[in-house]
Amino acid sequence: MDDAVAEQSPLRILIADDSDSDRLILKTLLKRLGHEVLDASNGLDAVSLFQQEMPDLVLLDALMPVMDGMEAARQIKSLAGERLVPLIFLTSLSEAGALARCLEAGGDDFLGKPYNRTIIEAKINAFNRMRLMHQTLSDQRDLIRERNRQLTEEQEIAKRVFDNVAHSGCLDASNIRYHASPQSIFNGDVLFASPRPAGGMLIFMGDFTGHGLPAAIGAMPVAEIFYGMASKGFNGQDVLREINQKLTRILPTGMFCCGAMIEADFKLNQVQVWNGGLPDGWLIRSSGDRQALPSQHLPLGILAPDQFNAEFERLGAGPGDRLMMMTDGFLESADRAGNVFGEQGVIDALAHLDHSEHPFDTMMSAVHRFTGGFKDGDDLTLCCLEMSAQAGFSPLPDRTAPSALAGPAEWRCSYEIREQTLGEFSPLPLLLHICMEVPGLRRRSGEIYTLLAELYNNALEHGVLELPSEWKHSPEGFGRYYLERKRRLGYVEGHYIRFTLHHSLKPDGGRLRVVCEDSGRGFDFRNHPSATSGAPPEGSKRYAGRGLQLLKRLSESVRFHEQGNHVEIVYDWHFSGAAVNQGDVAR
Amino acid sequence: MSDKPHLDEEALAELQDVMEDEFEVLIQTYLADSRDRIRSLREALEENDSDAFTKTAHSFKGSCINIGAPRLGELSLNAEKAGKDSRLKEAPALLDAIDAEFHQVAERLQGLLVR
DSSP, rough: OOOHHHHSSOOOEEOOOOOOHHHHHHHHHHHHHHHHEEEESSSSHHHHHHHHHHOEEEESSSOOSSSHHHHHHHHHHHHTTTTTOOOEEEEOOOOOHHHHHHHTTTTOOOEESEEEEEEEEHHHHHHHHHHHHHHHHHHHHHHHHHHHHHHHHHHHHHHHHHHHHOTTTTTTTTTTEEOOOOGGGGGGGEEEEEOTTSOEEEEEEEESOHHHHHHHHHHHHHHHHHHHHHHOOHHHHHHHHHHHHHHHHHHHOOOOOOEEEEEEETTTTTTEEESSSSEEEEOTTSSSOOOEEOOOOOOBBBSTTTTTTOOOOEEETTOOOEEEOHHHHHOBBBBBOBOOOOOHHHHHHHOOTTTTTHHHHHHHHHHHHHHTTTTTTTSOEEEEEEETTTTOOOOOOOOOOOOOOOOSEEEEEEEETTTHHHHHHHHHHHHHHHHHSSSHHTTTHHHHHHHHHHHHHHIIIIIIIIIOOOGGHHHHHHHHHHHHHHHHTTTTTOOOOEEEEEEEETTTTTEEEEEEEEOOOOOTTTSOHHTTTOOOSSSSSOOOOOHHHHHHSSSSSEETTTTEEEEEEEEEEEETTTOOOGGGGGO | OOOOOOOOHHHHHHHHHGGGHHHHHHHHHHHHHHHHHHHHHHHHHHHHHHHHHHHHHHHHHHHHHHOOOOOHHHHHHHHHHHHHTTTTGGHHHHHHHHHHHHHHHHHHHHHHHHO
């Protein structure tokens, strides 16, 4: 026979027959075909030979003394376990019932007497082919099982690493509701939230193209950038630019990240949104009014830095207003018939919003109702942020190990930004970073940031740009204020803002002196009501009462010099009170 | 009684081809085996054990067919059927016929070996 090489390799065959002459014939026949033969004259011997020698194929006489072929077949098949050992009955039985019993006992076929050489050879070859195929299949199954185990183990380890880097930040804050699968990172979905040093929050939702580890890998740098920059006080625009630049550099062509950034300021009652490629976000006001926040940009990781537009949409949003973002997976939630929830599903659910129910719950139950529990929540991310006067979240746990160095104690520096840079660059992260070199100030980053931000924003918006703060009190004025701000930033020739920081040690702590000067015309601080008495201001151009109150509350002293465009703040810190960090809590 | 031949010449020729030098061993083995089986059949009959009688006849039938002694195979089949139907009354006559046929077969097989 010209069969495959494997089929011609000798087999180890066990035969059992109580007739000596029949056994002799069969044994000689098989040996002449090149096989190795083990023989037994009863079922019991056959079973024990099988156990010792593990043959490839068994030929059994049905009727034998001591233990008959049926019982031997049962025991042999059970000993073989997952291995396929073809078992052929040798029989001159002709009654159908008896033949059927042989197969029920585990036999695979019969061989009648008298023996026919050609048929014996053909059957052995046929069963050997089946045996080899079974062997190949089980080997491959074992291989797949092993690979799968390895993959699962790798994913477990990867997930632990991801969870450390891409932790969920302050997503557990009382004003955030969200749904994300625990394995969402392997679906390419990410959701991060971080409090900002001076209050407010940054939230990033992303959806990477692809699945599995490749999708998850892109999430690592995004998490690093997001948490690293957010905690240093960078704003949403800066973080977004950095993320885009990084992803553009590292992601292969065709891979990108649809994403949205939300920057909420609970003090100013405003929220800024950037949506690049995610489904429409929604601003749901406490009045019930809704506003869609469609994607205005290409996803992250596509455009070069100079083409990337990180302009946010700025919206006034007060306590009780809610902002909702979702990934494609939410729209793609499917029922058993393959219909998808879709944008229409979202719009329908929003149309039936009930005042008594949180929109997050409305959306989740709408999608559950739609899918009918089919593959529920596998691959969808939904997040709802509520504007809140008392955003009761705690600051992020300090994940950076405290520096062993003592840091600088006696120092002074001056930093000035000029002209068009005033509109393009915020010096706050840099200034905060310099202050954070002092170990005693590190635990008070929130307060320091608040002081610096208050000084800087006043110097820029009211000092240099001369924008009246009362515009922001009405919805129409709000828009006008920011349009005007943008316009006036185009005319800042000759203008500057200069910070001078001066730190020195005191017996029980240290003192930080911050002087902020600007090129604006200043204001009459001597007759300014809140600068003198602390009462709310009436139509003043600079320092809305709230801002000045804040500066006074946080620092030892606030003094105005020159014509009001020169402010000096003294901030003291003490060794004992280093753990207090009130600046993180918005009032 | 039966039109089957004492020996199946074709089957025996093939066996000779397969067994080569061991053909004689095979024939002697068969003859010794057959004597044992005929003795077992008589014992089963004396003990009126139709089950043992049936099984022995069944095995004997198989080896007769394999060696190429179809008439003896057919007689064994008749014995097996009689045993299965518990018609042991017919058994003595069947056994005598088996005995006689076995002598015929043995003589002819020995003749084959001398050739």
